[in-house]
Amino acid sequence: MYAIDAVKRIASTPLTARVLLREYSQRIEEVEPHVQAWETLDVARALDEARACDLGPTRGILHGIPIGVKDIIDAAGLPTRCGSPIYASQVASADAACVALAKAAGAIVMGKTVTTELAWFHPGKTRNPHNLAHTPGGSSSGSAAAVAAGMVPIAFGTQTAGSVIRPAAYCGVVGFKPSFGLVPRAGVKSQSESLDTIGWMANCVDDIALMAEALTWDTSFRLPDTPVAPRIGVLELPEHDQADAEMLSAIESALRIFASAGANIRSVSPPAAFNALNAAQTTVQLFEAARSYHCEYSQHKHALSARLAGLLEEGRLRTWDQYRAARAVIDTCKAFLPRVFDGVDVLLLPAASGAAPAGLEATGDPVFNRAATALHLPALTLPHFRTGAGMPLGIQFWGWSDVALLQAARWAEQALLRHC
Amino acid sequence: MYAIDAVKRIASTPLTARVLLREYSQRIEEVEPHVQAWETLDVARALDEARACDLGPTRGILHGIPIGVKDIIDAAGLPTRCGSPIYASQVASADAACVALAKAAGAIVMGKTVTTELAWFHPGKTRNPHNLAHTPGGSSSGSAAAVAAGMVPIAFGTQTAGSVIRPAAYCGVVGFKPSFGLVPRAGVKSQSESLDTIGWMANCVDDIALMAEALTWDTSFRLPDTPVAPRIGVLELPEHDQADAEMLSAIESALRIFASAGANIRSVSPPAAFNALNAAQTTVQLFEAARSYHCEYSQHKHALSARLAGLLEEGRLRTWDQYRAARAVIDTCKAFLPRVFDGVDVLLLPAASGAAPAGLEATGDPVFNRAATALHLPALTLPHFRTGAGMPLGIQFWGWSDVALLQAARWAEQALLRHC
Structure with missing residues (x-):
């Protein structure tokens, strides 16, 4: 069920927040043993909250809607484990700002969703609901899988390279990484300050x-x-x-559908400066993360995966000159954006190189996500396409503004739903 | 004692880290009952650390140096109370990145220093060591007072409007707010993401x-x-x-000293765009803080001071249009900086409107600090001047880069020490 319908049904009865919550918790009982999207579940307290919702006045536009919260984001009274044994017993005393904002609008926290280790590449336990032998993507693995499996209608993720858009695409849900600065990051574990962005799936x-x-x-x-x-x-x-053949074919199909639905379509060539953009994003992430995670590296190295320790060591070796040069590359590319968006409302491109790869040892490649994160552009992925084997294939839009992106995406979604 | 001398003396004996730590802890016993710079002291563990320093190899360039940490910055095992009853019992499970970096270089955390309520205007218990009836300034009140009273040689603060430079100037110590992005903010309570900057006093x-x-x-x-x-x-x-008459006179004296020591001095007029800069910084801070502190406001309003609740309410009323316009004003002013710094290495201006005001109910006005914070420029205050009543008067430098600023400030400090 969509949250937007659930809110209306709760407001007009016969659906109560409690009944809705029970439906989702039953779904969790059914599928969670297979999908393993949750680090911590808090169903009993969520039920209490749903009961309180039913007894009181409407709290806001998310009245009674259960949500998942990526486990690097604080939710009061629950542990924030960050996918690392270092934080196994760290209980948050307050909500992150984004969680407090959602709660104030009526949302109910169902629990904390699995993140890869410290929101980077080393995977957690989560599996792709469309094929349990495939990765759900990362780092917001649990949030994408929980929404895809119908365990909550909305869940928070974060993206530093491709950690919202990629798992959403792999799991076949809508993923949104807003523009940098739209949502406050207070109470969220910081990896890379100039890149980390809170997003969500639905x-x-x-x-x-x-x-x-x-x-x-x-x-x-x-x-x-x-x-x-x-x-x-x-x-x-x-x-x-x-991008693989099936992804290119999905983009082709989408373009045919959008054209026949009346969209004006043109080709956009990125400026040559974009050739250095993914490498610049990588340098910025490595440099900033090595410093943000210095406590973990210098005091708890034994508790880090070899993969993460290696990334942090790589980041320690990046110099200030390299970092400043990378930031300058990003600024140069940003300056081209008015030209890139000249005459178009959104840009269309793959959300990932293809569908979720088989295996649970890696979470896929953020190759089609790094640029929008570095450029602070809003990005959104839509599902609706499938591979021959039935795995979801996400297409991606970048927008000039958050509102313009969501308007175009809603139009595109309607066009796809009519054809898929 | 300066940290830089203490490090050399520890390295060459006869000073051990333990003896140094004891000296500072004795000073704390003497003056802390009057100054009240500390929210939490951790002397026993600091002594253990000092002992470990003496037994092991040199840890780094801060080997054995005790430091203070503003109480919105996490230090593992100690509470992070943020100057608010909301966080009275919140113990940090890990170090903030800046604390981990300092520890890895050999620093020893002596304790957590008093912050104003959530690092804004409502004061804590700290008094100005130069006159206990005067404010130490804020929000990094305890860090400035602890360094000024000789309780630690270095202490961390943070600045969103004027929270490092102003208390440092009021307490008569050197205060440094580096350029935005120099020091990672992971593990620091976030108030205003585009402004919050970690600094330190010495x-x-x-x-x-x-x-x-x-x-x-x-x-x-x-x-x-x-x-x-x-x-x-x-x-x-x-x-x-x-700026009051005594502050203007301090600036005049400084200029005479710098000129006679060989500095090239010229007058710099800010562009007209700067007229709107302080108001723009205020709007950005109010807007961002109201969102970052939404948990505190929506769930713990009864535990907020009326002053803080009022600021958050003001921030809630600022619209996205007003916020974006304020960000645009700041960007416009930033674009003028190459011209403002054309032909000069540093800019000289008052660090505050005057010396620390009498009374403990307010922490003074960040009127001379908002602009550099908004522009992400490094700023530093030097003591050495006094009012007729003996209170410190800080002069302030802004730099084009952190290194250039510290080089110029070191030259200026030597010139002042020869004359004051």
Whole structure:
């Protein structure tokens, strides 16, 4: 069920928040043993909250909606384990700002979802609901899987390279990484200050927009019922040839559908400066994370995976000159954005190189996600396409503004739903 | 004693880290009952650490140096109370990145220093060591007072408006707010993401530079023994007439001393865009803080001071349009900086409107600090001047880069020490 429908049904009875909560908790009982999306579940307290919702006045636009919270984001009274034994017993005394904002709008925290180790590459226990032998993607693995498996309608993630868009695409849900600065990061474990961005997953664009309004108090996120057809730029990043045949075919199909639904479509070539963008994002992430995670590295190295320790060692070796040069590359690319978006509302590109790879030892490659994160651009992935083997294939939009992106994505979603 | 001398004496005996630690702890016993700079003291564990320092190899450039940590910054095993009853029992399970970096260089955490309520205006218990009836300034009240009273040689603060430079100036110590992004903020309570900056206080510029190298691993902070005379721009902000007669006289005296010591001095007029800069910084801080502190406001309003609740309510009313306009004002002013710094190495201006005001109910006005914080410029205050009543008067430098600022400040400090 979409959150936006659930809210209406709770408001007009016969659905109570408690009944809704029970439905989701039953679904969790069924599928969680297989999917393993949760680090900590808090169903009893969530039920109490649902009961309180039913007894009191409407709390806000998320009244009674259960949500998942990535386990690097504080939720009061629950541990924030960050996917690391270092934080096994660390209980948050307060909500992160984004959780407090969602709760104030009526959301109910169902629990904490699995993150990869310290929100980087080393995977947690979560499996892809579409095929348990495949990765759900990362680092917001549990949030994507929980939404995909119907255990909550909305869940928070964070993205530093591709940690919202990639798992959402792999798990076949809508994922949204807003523009940098839209949502406050207070109470979120910091990895890379100039990149870390809070995002969320849901099953439709309306639910994404509902959460955006709850978090920003900005009513511009109430999308028009009949969005106009957007002008879509088809972007071929320098890494375009890393997309596989099934992904390219999904993009082709999407373009045919959007064109026949009335979208104006043109090709957009990125400026040459973009050739250095993914490497610049990587340098910034490595440099900043090695410093942000200095406590973990210098005091708890034995508790880090070899993979994470290696990344932090790589980051320690990056110099200030290299870091400043990488930041300058990103700034140069940002300066081209008005030209890149000239005459288009959104850019269309793959959300990942293909569907979720088989295996649980890796979480896939953020090759199609690094650039938007570095550029602070809002990005959104839509599901609706599948591989021959039935795995979800996400297409991705980048927007010039959060609202413009969600409007275009809602139009595109309707076009896809009519055809898929 | 300066940290830089203590490190040398520990390395060459006869001073051991333990003896040094005892000296500081005795000083704390003497003066803390009057000054009340500490929220939490951890002397026993600090002594254990000092003993371990003496037994092992040199840990780094801060080997055996006790430090204070503002109580919005996590130090493992100690509470992070944030100057608020909301966090009375919140114990940090890990060090903030800056604390871990300092510890890895050999620093020993003596305890947590008093912050104003959630690092804003409502004061804590701390008094100005130069006159106990005067404010120490805020929000890094305890750190400034602890260094001024000789209880630790270096202490961390943070600045969102004027919370490092102002208390340092009021307490008569050297205060440094580096450029935005120099020091990672992981593990620090977030108030305003685009403004919050970690800084520190010490008794000389060399100690400031020592900590800068420890936190950044950047050896450019090893300042030359004989710095060259800088080119000093005398900056009159639009708020210049808020400086009182004694402050203006201190600036005049400083300029005479710097000129006779060989500095090239010229007047610098800020561009007209600067007229809107302080108001823009205020809007950004109010807007971001109201969102970052939404948990405190929506769930613990009864535990907030009326002053803080009022600020958060003001921030809630600022719209996205107002916020974006304020960010645009700051960006416009940033674009003028190359012209403002054209031909000068540093800018000189008051660190505050005057000396620390009498009374403990307010912490003074950040009127001369908001601009550098918003512009992400490094700023430093030097003591050495006094009012007729004997209270410290801080002069302030802004730099184009952190290293250039510290070099110029070290030259200026030597010139002042020869004359004061």
